[in-house]
Amino acid sequence: MDAADQKRLLREMLFARRFEERCAEAYHERKIGGFLHLYPGQEACAIGVLEAARPGHDYVITGYRDHVHAIKAGVPAREVMAELYGKETGSSRGRGGSMHIFDPDYNFMGGYALVGGPFPLAAGLAKGIKMKGTDQISICFLGEGANNQGTFHETMNMAKIWNLPVLFVCENNHYGIGTADYRCTAVTDQYKRAAAYSIESSQHDGQDIETVMEAARKAVDHVRSGQGPYFLELLTYRLRGHSMSDSGAYRSKEEVEQWARRDPVLLYKNKLVERGVISEDDYQAMEKSVLDEIENDIIKFAEESPEPRVEDLGKYVLVEGGCK
Numbered sequence: 001m002d003a004a005d006q007k008r009l010l011r012e013m014l015f016a017r018r019f020e021e022r023c024a025e026a027y028h029e030r031k032i033g034g035f036l037h038l039y040p041g042q043e044a045c046a047i048g049v050l051e052a053a054r055p056g057h058d059y060v061i062t063g064y065r066d067h068v069h070a071i072k073a074g075v076p077a078r079e080v081m082a083e084l085y086g087k088e089t090g091s092s093r094g095r096g097g098s099m100h101i102f103d104p105d106y107n108f109m110g111g112y113a114l115v116g117g118p119f120p121l122a123a124g125l126a127k128g129i130k131m132k133g134t135d136q137i138s139i140c141f142l143g144e145g146a147n148n149q150g151t152f153h154e155t156m157n158m159a160k161i162w163n164l165p166v167l168f169v170c171e172n173n174h175y176g177i178g179t180a181d182y183r184c185t186a187v188t189d190q191y192k193r194a195a196a197y198s199i200e201s202s203q204h205d206g207q208d209i210e211t212v213m214e215a216a217r218k219a220v221d222h223v224r225s226g227q228g229p230y231f232l233e234l235l236t237y238r239l240r241g242h243s244m245s246d247s248g249a250y251r252s253k254e255e256v257e258q259w260a261r262r263d264p265v266l267l268y269k270n271k272l273v274e275r276g277v278i279s280e281d282d283y284q285a286m287e288k289s290v291l292d293e294i295e296n297d298i299i300k301f302a303e304e305s306p307e308p309r310v311e312d313l314g315k316y317v318l319v320e321g322g323c324k
Helices: 003-028 043-051 067-073 077-084 118-132 144-148 150-161 190-197 209-224 253-260 264-275 280-304
Strands: 059-062 108-111 138-143 166-172 200-205 230-235
Touching (some): 003 043, 003 067, 003 264, 043 138, 043 209, 043 230, 059 067, 059 118, 067 077, 067 108, 108 118, 118 150, 118 166, 138 144, 144 166, 150 166, 150 190, 166 190, 166 209, 190 200, 200 209, 209 230, 264 280
Parallel strands (some): 059 108, 059 138, 138 166
16 A cells, blocks of 8 residues: 555544544534434444445445444445434435435445344345345444344354355444443354354454454455355444443443553554654644534535425335335
C-alpha cells in the first residue's frame, strides 16, 4: 500500500470516529431518536476487512452497530446521517433509523436489530451467489455475544455442508451489552467454536488495521477461491457504552484506559508519523477537513432534508406492485 492509500485509510478511520461522535451530539440535541449504538474503538475492524474485500460488489450484512460498515460499503455518509435524523433522504427513507441502514445499490444488505439475525441471511446471500456463479462473497459482521444464538450454530452447519462463499467476521469486544464474555460463554476464543463445524478460522488483533487487512486478505481469498466459509475473529473494544443509554459502569476505569492506549485511530496515526508518511501538522489538517465535511455537508444535508410526509407513512411496507 503506497503513502496515498495509507493516508486515505487513516482519513477513513478518523472520519468514522468523528462521524460517530457527531451522532452522539445530535442524539443529545434530540435530532436523532430511537436507539443509537456507536462504534468508536472498533474502526479498524470494518474498515480493514472491507478494504481487503470489494465494497459495493460483495454483499455486506451486520447487526445494529452498522453506520461505519454501511459507509465503507459505499452508502453515502449523507444518506446514513439523514436516516438517523429520520428524513426522507435517508438510506431507508427515514423509516429504519440507526439499526436499519440498508442500501441494495451498494449491496449493503442491512443492519439488523435482532441479535444473531444476520447469520442465516448471510448464508442465504451466499447460496444465491453460488447459484448465480458470480465471484462475489457474502460478508457477515457480528459481535461475540451473537454467537450464543441458535442461528449461529445452524448457519455454521449449513454454510459448511453447502460450502458457501461466506466470510463470518466476529468483532469480539468482550461484552454482550453489559455482560462480560467469560460470564456467559463457555469458550471465549470464538474462532475455536467454528472448528466444531470444520470451518477454517483464525484470531487476530482488531486494533491494528494493518494486521486486520492482512488477515482479511487471506480470509477473503479463501472464500472467493471456492474453498468455502471462513470465520475471522478480531479482538477489539468499544470505548463507549453499548448504546446511548449505557454508561458502561460495569467496566473498570483501568480496563477502559488500557484499551484506550491501543485506540486504533491513534495507533495507525502514530505508525504513519513514525514512517514519515504524515506529520503532526498533516494530521491536524486532516482532522479539520473531516470536521468541516461532517458539519458543513453531512449534518447540513440531514438537517435541511424533508421529513417523510404523513400520507406516505404506509409506503415501503410492502413491495409496490406486489410479488411476481
